[in-house]
Amino acid sequence: MDLIYPYLALVVAASVILVAKFRTGPKGFAEAGPIAAVGAALAFGLCILQWGKAATPTTGFHGFLLIDRLGVLASALACLAGAVTAVLLPHHLQRAGKDRAEVYVLLLLVIAGMMAMVQTDHLVGAFVGLETLSVGLYALSAALRERRASVEAGLKYFLTGAFASGILVFGLALVYGAAGSFSLPVIEAKLVESSGLALAGILLLLVGFGFKLSAVPFHMWAPDVYEGAPTPITGFMSTAVKVVAATALLRVLDATPAFSGQIVEAVGWLAVLTVTVGNLSALAQHSVKRMLAYSSIGHAGYLFLAFAAFLATPDTAGFSAPLAAVMHYLIAYTITNLGAFAVLSALETADGRGLTFADLGGLKSRSPVLAFTLLIMMLSLASVPLTAGFLAKWNVFAVLVERARSSEGPFFWVLLVALILNSVIGLAYYLRVISAMYMRPAPEPLPATSPVSKVVMAVCILLVIAVIWLGAGPNVLGMGADGLFSIARAAAG
Amino acid sequence: MHQVFFWIFASVAVGAGLLAITRKAALHCALSLVVSFVALAGLYFQLKAPFPGILQVMLYAGAIMVLVIFVIMFLNAPEEDPSEKISKPGVIASVFLLIPFAALLIGVILHSNLPVPAAVAPDFGTVASIGTRLFGTWTWVFEVLSLLLLAALVAAVLLAKKRLD
Amino acid sequence: MANDPKAYLVVSVLLFAIGMAGFLIRKNLLIVFLSVELMLNAGALAILVFARLYGDTDGHVFFFLILALAAAESAVGLSMVIALYRLRHKLDTDDLVELRG
Numbered sequence: 001m002d003l004i005y006p007y008l009a010l011v012v013a014a015s016v017i018l019v020a021k022f023r024t025g026p027k028g029f030a031e032a033g034p035i036a037a038v039g040a041a042l043a044f045g046l047c048i049l050q051w052g053k054a055a056t057p058t059t060g061f062h063g064f065l066l067i068d069r070l071g072v073l074a075s076a077l078a079c080l081a082g083a084v085t086a087v088l089l090p091h092h093l094q095r096a097g098k099d100r101a102e103v104y105v106l107l108l109l110v111i112a113g114m115m116a117m118v119q120t121d122h123l124v125g126a127f128v129g130l131e132t133l134s135v136g137l138y139a140l141s142a143a144l145r146e147r148r149a150s151v152e153a154g155l156k157y158f159l160t161g162a163f164a165s166g167i168l169v170f171g172l173a174l175v176y177g178a179a180g181s182f183s184l185p186v187i188e189a190k191l192v193e194s195s196g197l198a199l200a201g202i203l204l205l206l207v208g209f210g211f212k213l214s215a216v217p218f219h220m221w222a223p224d225v226y227e228g229a230p231t232p233i234t235g236f237m238s239t240a241v242k243v244v245a246a247t248a249l250l251r252v253l254d255a256t257p258a259f260s261g262q263i264v265e266a267v268g269w270l271a272v273l274t275v276t277v278g279n280l281s282a283l284a285q286h287s288v289k290r291m292l293a294y295s296s297i298g299h300a301g302y303l304f305l306a307f308a309a310f311l312a313t314p315d316t317a318g319f320s321a322p323l324a325a326v327m328h329y330l331i332a333y334t335i336t337n338l339g340a341f342a343v344l345s346a347l348e349t350a351d352g353r354g355l356t357f358a359d360l361g362g363l364k365s366r367s368p369v370l371a372f373t374l375l376i377m378m379l380s381l382a383s384v385p386l387t388a389g390f391l392a393k394w395n396v397f398a399v400l401v402e403r404a405r406s407s408e409g410p411f412f413w414v415l416l417v418a419l420i421l422n423s424v425i426g427l428a429y430y431l432r433v434i435s436a437m438y439m440r441p442a443p444e445p446l447p448a449t450s451p452v453s454k455v456v457m458a459v460c461i462l463l464v465i466a467v468i469w470l471g472a473g474p475n476v477l478g479m480g481a482d483g484l485f486s487i488a489r490a491a492a493g
Numbered sequence: 494m495h496q497v498f499f500w501i502f503a504s505v506a507v508g509a510g511l512l513a514i515t516r517k518a519a520l521h522c523a524l525s526l527v528v529s530f531v532a533l534a535g536l537y538f539q540l541k542a543p544f545p546g547i548l549q550v551m552l553y554a555g556a557i558m559v560l561v562i563f564v565i566m567f568l569n570a571p572e573e574d575p576s577e578k579i580s581k582p583g584v585i586a587s588v589f590l591l592i593p594f595a596a597l598l599i600g601v602i603l604h605s606n607l608p609v610p611a612a613v614a615p616d617f618g619t620v621a622s623i624g625t626r627l628f629g630t631w632t633w634v635f636e637v638l639s640l641l642l643l644a645a646l647v648a649a650v651l652l653a654k655k656r657l658d
Numbered sequence: 659m660a661n662d663p664k665a666y667l668v669v670s671v672l673l674f675a676i677g678m679a680g681f682l683i684r685k686n687l688l689i690v691f692l693s694v695e696l697m698l699n700a701g702a703l704a705i706l707v708f709a710r711l712y713g714d715t716d717g718h719v720f721f722f723l724i725l726a727l728a729a730a731e732s733a734v735g736l737s738m739v740i741a742l743y744r745l746r747h748k749l750d751t752d753d754l755v756e757l758r759g
Binding site for chain 3: 499503506507510511513514519522523526529530533536537540541542544545548549552553556557560561564565567568578579580582583584586587591592594595598599602603607608610611612613614617618622623626627631634638641642644645646648649652653
């Protein structure tokens with residue numbers, strides 16, 4: 001029973017909002033946002049409480065629910081992203097003149113689906129969780145349904161998402177055909193030697209997950225959806241979805257060691273394509289939100305680089321450095337990108353027009369707190385030292401170097417070069433945001449932004465503190481980089 | 494006898510599936526798809542899966558497709574028929590990527606070592622066996638599925654309700 | 659099972675490929691959506707074939723879940739189509755141009 005406390009917190013909060021909304025009727029229900037934020041924060045806390053016990057994995061519900069550190073960490077990140085989103089949403093929706101309680105119900109159900117996706121080692125359990133989060137997010141992208149951009153984003157996401165689901169189902173069918181079970185431990189035991197059927201199935205699963213993680217060439221939907229969806233939802237999609245999809249993909253790939261040799265190159269080239277296309281396209285953007293959309297594609301590419309190293313590392317019992325690097329990257333990226341989207345959401349105008357670089361001009365004097373937050377987040381995304389992003393990318397770099405030195409052939413050196421070159425490209429467009437805020441004059445006339453609530457400001461400041469604290473090295477408060485890496489390491493161990 | 498039925502059902506399923514993506518009007522496509530789904534249900538019966546076969550007819554060909562057809566009839570704008578357009582890059586991708594992909598997959602299947610069909614229990618594929626499994630060991634998945642259906646319900650309200658606040 | 663199971667699987671691959679082709683070729687939103695339904699059914703057929711091969715009821719349960727998923731997806735997808743239609747009175751993927759892709 002205590003295994004599902006985080007789920008209960010989310011579902012109870014969702015039910016309270018639903019019932020209260022029925023009772024208030026068409027008047028609107030202003031408390032929905034705070035209730036959702038509290039529910040998600042509570043679930044986050046309950047996940048943290050599970051961390052200690054999760055050191056020894058426990059199962060429940062006939063082995064379908066698996067509480068281990070990897071799942072608990074990914075769930076906690078999803079809850080954190082959800083809580084921040086629930087804080088940002090009311091400001092965003094009210095500015096658009098909408099106050100929709102249904103949005104918060106969907107947000108909470110999506111988080112529960114995300115947790116179900118990562119807290120299982122059964123393929124169907126993970127698949128149903130994935131569909132729960134997808135169905136919720138299709139609707140959340142289209143939540144501002146009076147705006148064409150939002151509805152189009154929802155439809156595009158829906159069509160590509162349904163297509164990806166179709167591919168995933170077929171991939172699951174083939175894996176099931178090869179192994180005779182949907183349970184990952186059984187699959188790992190059965191698939192000791194390579195078979196064409198299983199390989200085809202795993203590659204189809206990789207394509208399906210590639211859509212969800214917006215890996216190139218399955219990324220076509222991502223920029224449009226990220227740009228059209230309500231900004232806080234974009235922040236949520238670009239962080240939480242990546243966390244849980246990457247975690248679930250890790251579990252699948254981890255259970256099929258017999259195929260690692262064949263898949264590692266596919267993942268490697270996917271990674272190189274994804275970082276390169278993501279970062280180069282980000283350079284050419286005028287809209288800040290769209291730039292961040294491409295940047296998040298680029299970051300998915302860095303994740304895939306670490307995946308390649310993970311697959312190429314011989315399966316040893318216990319701790320795996322590449323797995324720890326993936327989780328570390330996810331933690332740093334989630335916190336950083338949430339901060340960036342919090343600022344973006346606060347700065348947008350009521351007409352829903354996308355923010356351009358020119359709109360950021362003179363932000364340092366107009367709103368020093370938001371400007372400083374965006375500054376820190378951009379530095380962290382560019383992985384400048386003393387930020388969380390730096391240590392995370394350093395870890396990916398380190399595992400790639402390790403792989404390149406111990407493996408034959410130039411493959412991992414190619415991946416390493418892709419990582420370095422793209423980090424330089426990334427620096428260029430992240431610095432463009434900073435120079436727009438700090439060097440350029442304010443635009444004439446000033447964009448009509450609405451005042452930002454204190455809660456949003458507080459969230460921004462907290463995220464800045466987290467990014468600096470997690471990045472500043474082990475000496476700050478006794479638990480900085482080391483602490484973060486040890487959490488990731490514990491999850492990987 | 495089984496052979497004959499297999500070939501009838503398989504060719505109807507594939508043929509109607511082809512019609513479903515090539516007919517011009519959306520309504521014709523949907524109706525072809527219904528035919529394809531019913532033929533698939535026939536295949537399910539041959540696979541000793543009577544309950545999935547019944548669900549396929551009642552829920553898939555019945556409920557879900559009726560919903561789709563309802564929306565098509567509800568929205569069909571008579572003045573212009575956009576369904577006549579096809580995507581050129583899509584055609585090129587289909588010819589150069591999809592046909593080799595399908596051929597490869599068929600090759601993999603033909604060369605794979607599938608197990609000999611196991612002897613099955615007499616209640617295989619019945620409501621009782623599936624229900625026992627679903628509400629026995631698969632409870633957790635069923636619970637998550639309930640969240641999925643609730644999310645779909647709320648999503649439909651959010652997107653299609655006439656007047657929102 | 660009366661036939662070689664591989665014959666059933668070839669049917670399922672053909673349906674899957676037809677569904678993908680429909681997704682790539684057609685532009686009418688509703689037909690694109692129908693193509694995805696065909697892909698789901700192809701997967702379901704393959705799963706039932708393997709369930710029969712292994713004599714395993716889990717495959718049948720997964721079929722049930724796919725059905726529920728298809729229902730949920732069509733509810734959300736169709737309400738989104740209605741929302742778009744209210745704004746535009748047209749149903750064509752070419753019209754999804756507000757966002758430059």
